[in-house]
Amino acid sequence: MNITRTLTNSPKQKPEGTFGFGKIFTDHMFIMDYDVENGWHDARIVPYGNISLSPASMVFHYGQEMFEGMKAYKTADGRILLFRPEKNIERMNNTNARMCIPYVDPNDALQAIEELVKVDSDWIPTQPGTSLYIRPFIIATDPFLGVHPSHTYKFIIILSPSGSYYAGGLAPVKICVEDEYVRAVKGGTGFAKVGGNYAASLIGQDNAEKKGYAQVLWLDGIEHKYIDEVGAMNVFFVIGDTVVTPKLEGNILPGVTRDSVVIYLKAKGYKVEERRISIDEVYEAGRSGELKEMFGTGTAAVISPVGLLDWHGKKLEINGGKIGKISQMLYDEITGIQFGKKKDEFEWTHEIKK
Numbered sequence: 001m002n003i004t005r006t007l008t009n010s011p012k013q014k015p016e017g018t019f020g021f022g023k024i025f026t027d028h029m030f031i032m033d034y035d036v037e038n039g040w041h042d043a044r045i046v047p048y049g050n051i052s053l054s055p056a057s058m059v060f061h062y063g064q065e066m067f068e069g070m071k072a073y074k075t076a077d078g079r080i081l082l083f084r085p086e087k088n089i090e091r092m093n094n095t096n097a098r099m100c101i102p103y104v105d106p107n108d109a110l111q112a113i114e115e116l117v118k119v120d121s122d123w124i125p126t127q128p129g130t131s132l133y134i135r136p137f138i139i140a141t142d143p144f145l146g147v148h149p150s151h152t153y154k155f156i157i158i159l160s161p162s163g164s165y166y167a168g169g170l171a172p173v174k175i176c177v178e179d180e181y182v183r184a185v186k187g188g189t190g191f192a193k194v195g196g197n198y199a200a201s202l203i204g205q206d207n208a209e210k211k212g213y214a215q216v217l218w219l220d221g222i223e224h225k226y227i228d229e230v231g232a233m234n235v236f237f238v239i240g241d242t243v244v245t246p247k248l249e250g251n252i253l254p255g256v257t258r259d260s261v262v263i264y265l266k267a268k269g270y271k272v273e274e275r276r277i278s279i280d281e282v283y284e285a286g287r288s289g290e291l292k293e294m295f296g297t298g299t300a301a302v303i304s305p306v307g308l309l310d311w312h313g314k315k316l317e318i319n320g321g322k323i324g325k326i327s328q329m330l331y332d333e334i335t336g337i338q339f340g341k342k343k344d345e346f347e348w349t350h351e352i353k354k
């Protein structure tokens with residue numbers, strides 16, 4: 001794929017100190033267009049800036065869109081690494097298929113990510129724990145108010161320097177179990193990375209925050225009994241000597257971090273079960289003392305230990321509200337691989353060659 005380049009004449013000031021997440025964007029972005037006659041075409045890297053769309057663009061009305069999230073890491077010796085980018089690209093096309101968005105050639109998607117990251121490589125922060133967040137997304141752009149798949153799309157990639165999630169060390173979060181609203185149902189879009197899932201989740205998230213909780217734990221949409229996932233993270237429980245995580249059955253997002261944790265633990269001889277796990281089982285294991293740890297997994301936090309659950313007022317403290325051994329070990333090992341500090345025995349990292 002040929003990607004044309006128009007570089008900015010007015011580079012921005014790069015952030016210093018702590019810069020949080022998702023608020024600052026780099027100097028450039030990638031765009032390509034889709035129409036029925038030409039397929040994906042006109043791939044270009046251009047200065048970061050506003051885009052112009054018809055107010056009738058279908059994405060604004062019916063939410064036909066998808067997104068991905070991954071990171072670029074700078075190693076101590078200055079190399080640039082991606083973490084399993086082929087998994088994100090594969091998931092992107094699974095989401096596309098569900099959303100009637102046209103397939104993107106995986107090689108083209110990877111090339112677009114690599115070239116854009118290279119153009120803005122000076123934006124990859126180097127303080128411990130920091131990285132460059134990569135947000136590819138596709139929006140439906142037909143100016144049309146009827147409900148059917150759009151005939152035109154834009155595939156855009158933007159980049160955002162991302163601060164260390166855990167400036168003060170891995171801190172366990174408090175989580176509220178949602179028992180009124182649901183995030184996904186069988187046959188729905190739970191496995192797809194789409195804005196609509198998040199739009200539907202805002203009310204639960206908002207209620208949880210008002211009660212002082214960081215995130216919501218979603219239960220299945222049919223029985224309100226089995227655990228799906230947390231906000232933007234998959235979840236794991238350490239029960240006795242077994243690590244348990246909900247099975248991929250179409251409800252939950254197949255996280256790259258989730259997959260990496262499962263592979264890592266199995267390779268190291270841990271007992272891992274991917275199966276349905278009910279909220280009753282978790283509370284029962286909490287009462288009997290078998291529940292050792294709970295943690296979320298996702299690109300942003302990597303591992304997020306959970307210190308407390310609240311299920312309609314019933315509070316369950318986990319591991320004394322402190323970070324568990326497996327959570328800490330996984331955080332150290334996976335971030336070690338991502339930042340090129342530990343041996344990449346699973347061949348997960350992908351270097352962007354200068």
Ligand SMILES: *Cc1c(COP(=O)(O)O)cnc(C)c1O
Nearest residue numbers: 232233234253255256257298299
């Ligand atoms: C992106 C996402 C995750 C985590 O996936 P990773 O690939 O590990 O970043 C989990 N749940 C939801 C709902 C997500 O959107």
